[in-house]
Amino acid sequence: MPELPEVETVRASLLPHLPGRRVDRLVVRDPYVIKHPGADELTRRLRGQTFQRLERTGKMLLFFLDDEVLFVHLGMTGQLTFRDPRRADTEFIRHQHTGLQRTLQHPVDKHTHLSLEFPDGTALHYRDIRKFGRWRLFKSGEYALTPEFRRLGVDPLTEKFTLDYLADGLKDSKRPIKARLLDQSFIAGLGNIYVDEALFRAGVRPGRGSHRLNRKQIGRLYLAIREVLLKGIENGGTTLRDFLDGQGYQGSNQERLLVYGRYGEACPGCGEILRRSTVGGRTSSWCAKCQV
């Protein structure tokens, strides 16, 4: 599910609810996604902690509490939803970009593995069908030294992501450009959807060697990466199946995808049938005429 735009949408939608809230207790129904420390220690260390800042680097959410930092990676189907029992589940909300929507937040079900409960009866639920997500808790003074943190590459929506950074990171690699862009230690946040979209807009095939892009292509790719990510955020993320934001609303970016998942259909640029191939181990959709 979640690539940078989806994770950012979750972060932004939790922002009005979490900061200032104190954790009453953590309910662990299935400890599978808790990778560090163990479930018991996590429960003990979270109790009484108050949420401060909510940050994000790439696909990683970083929740800063008093003395602890909670890392949450949503994997493929992770959902973090804030639930207020006083709010009706049938409520409609008009989203600025995604339009009128009914909340889709789930009651606790068999996939709701963790719940952070707050004193006023509200809760932050973690639901994850495939359980590829991960929760990790580190002390505030230690998180920056962990491999999980240090492995994160440059977030493409920060000022660190410059044209030179992209160009330098591509020139020495002979890997397919798509594989390089999916490397989270280089650029943190791109996944299968947004890479296919960015490469299409840049006019570059996913299988092209990274070092073989010329300056003009790199320039287009740089702009395309930022554009597709910003558009994704503006549209509230891409909901193909499971994605929901922190309040249980779907995104609408799936309606604006140009090539992702559209192999076999006509290219929106030239009408050619979009190809399908596997690059970097991932199914890719691209146009043999528009992308060189």
Place this chain on the structure above:
DNA sequence: ACCTCGACCTGGGCGC
């Protein structure tokens, strides 16, 4: 350093 493959999970869609 690279690549490909399978593993980790559950469920949806499709053909029969």
Place this chain on the structure above:
DNA sequence: TGCGCCCAGGTCGAGG
């Protein structure tokens, strides 16, 4: 209704 197969937003480790 059921079964078998393929597919899925993401990593991660083994083996070549």
